[in-house]
Amino acid sequence: MKNKPELLAPAGDLERLKIAILYGADAVYLGGPMFGLRANANNFSLEEIKEGVLFAHEKGKKVYVTVNIVMHNKELEALETYLKHLKECQVDAIIISDPAIIPVAHKVGLEVHLSTQQSTLNYEAVKLWKALGVTRVVIAREASEADIADIKNHVAIELECFIHGAMCASYSGRCVLSNFLTARDSNRGGCSQICRWDFDLYGDDEKLEGEKPFTFCTKDLSMLKVLPKMIELGIDSFKIEGRMRSIYYIATIVSVYRKVIDSYFKDKEHYQYQERYEQILTNCANRESTVQFFNGSYGVEAQYYNGRIELSNQDFLGVIIDYDDETGYATIEERNYFKLGDQVEIFGPEKETFSFKITEILDEENQKIEVVNHPLQVVKVKVPKEVTKLSMMRKNI
Numbered sequence: 533m534k535n536k537p538e539l540l541a542p543a544g545d546l547e548r549l550k551i552a553i554l555y556g557a558d559a560v561y562l563g564g565p566m567f568g569l570r571a572n573a574n575n576f577s578l579e580e581i582k583e584g585v586l587f588a589h590e591k592g593k594k595v596y597v598t599v600n601i602v603m604h605n606k607e608l609e610a611l612e613t614y615l616k617h618l619k620e621c622q623v624d625a626i627i628i629s630d631p632a633i634i635p636v637a638h639k640v641g642l643e644v645h646l647s648t649q650q651s652t653l654n655y656e657a658v659k660l661w662k663a664l665g666v667t668r669v670v671i672a673r674e675a676s677e678a679d680i681a682d683i684k685n686h687v688a689i690e691l692e693c694f695i696h697g698a699m700c701a702s703y704s705g706r707c708v709l710s711n712f713l714t715a716r717d718s719n720r721g722g723c724s725q726i727c728r729w730d731f732d733l734y735g736d737d738e739k740l741e742g743e744k745p746f747t748f749c750t751k752d753l754s755m756l757k758v759l760p761k762m763i764e765l766g767i768d769s770f771k772i773e774g775r776m777r778s779i780y781y782i783a784t785i786v787s788v789y790r791k792v793i794d795s796y797f798k799d800k801e802h803y804q805y806q807e808r809y810e811q812i813l814t815n816c817a818n819r820e821s822t823v824q825f826f827n828g829s830y831g832v833e834a835q836y837y838n839g840r841i842e843l844s845n846q847d848f849l850g851v852i853i854d855y856d857d858e859t860g861y862a863t864i865e866e867r868n869y870f871k872l873g874d875q876v877e878i879f880g881p882e883k884e885t886f887s888f889k890i891t892e893i894l895d896e897e898n899q900k901i902e903v904v905n906h907p908l909q910v911v912k913v914k915v916p917k918e919v920t921k922l923s924m925m926r927k928n929i
């Protein structure tokens with residue numbers, strides 16, 4: 533039996549770090565104040581990293597920090613001091629792309645993982661990174677099942693693979709579309725997602741009438757269908773993409789993969805793929821998804837060519853911020869409109885999901901109301917079962 537893989541979730545801020553861990557992640561990755569790749573994300577301050585690490589370690593979980601930009605000479609000077617700060621925060625590893633960081637990280641005593649930004653797809657490259665002192669390689673999203681198996685067979689090193697989230701139309705770390713078209717450096721956290729834009733098509737300087745706009749936009753990645761195969765490959769860490777995503781997204785994706793991994797390990801012989809989980813993941817996404825390169829072929833079904841499709845999702849109804857076990861009321865902070873009679877479900881950390889029909893809603897003055905339609909409105913909803921804080925209410929799926 534293979535070891536249970538680590539479930540690794542993105543943490544865009546402290547709230548999402550805590551949600552990811554409470555909903556079942558074994559580890560989280562986040563961007564610090566310097567040298568990370570998400571310039572537009574609310575990156576963590578060193579104080580927040582310290583608090584996040586403390587929270588994670590108390591629960592036996594790990595925290596990795598991205599230090600994965602392409603570095604310029606002038607940045608080298610500040611590197612050692614920054615890495616010393618990360619070491620003092622007791623982070624479990626840093627994720628790098630630029631090899632210049634490795635000796636400095638070792639000097640201050642930090643473990644080093646190699647970012648997917650290096651687009652590593654073969655065992656000789658993995659051997660090289662191992663020789664340089666990297667303890668884990670994040671394999672490129674373009675890897676097939678055979679590629680991963682081959683690498684596993686040739687090199688004894690931890691492998692991390694993406695299981696869910698957005699894809700690039702280019703190899704990660706190789707795309708400069710954003711740099712040229714918007715002067716924003718995608719390999720330094722500034723990607724403006726040009727590949728998802730719509731472009732008019734021209735032939736011989738004439739706009740092609742009747743053609744829909746062209747896009748390079750890929751569909752997303754979802755490995756739910758092939759998760760047992762991934763487990764049997766012996767992959768050490770399953771990574772979820774999305775440091776810019778909402779708490780609802782993080783809670784939903786992490787809890788689904790947590791349940792699937794645990795149920796596979798509980799009874800491998802009788803494990804069955806469940807369409808319901810796929811539906812939950814699909815409802816949470818704003819694009820369709822496929823297993824992308826995993827089956828060894830990359831076909832037309834993996835990409836949108838004519839006009840991207842972005843689905844908007846209003847399933848997330850509210851967060852449970854309190855529960856009174858004497859009255860059976862859950863205090864809920866609204867995220868999307870709901871009303872009396874709606875069939876809803878509540879899912880939460882370490883609790884079974886349950887569904888019910890809303891029969892009673894009280895406003896802030898404990899007056900009965902029929903609809904909740906103000907953003908962040910705090911109301912009480914009668915629930916049939918005990919719920920924990922930070923559970924979430926969504927439309928029935």
Ligand code: SF4
Pocket residue numbers: 699700701702707708709710718723724725726727728
């Ligand atoms: S433009 Fe698209 S393919 Fe290029 S880095 Fe950004 S998301 Fe990736």
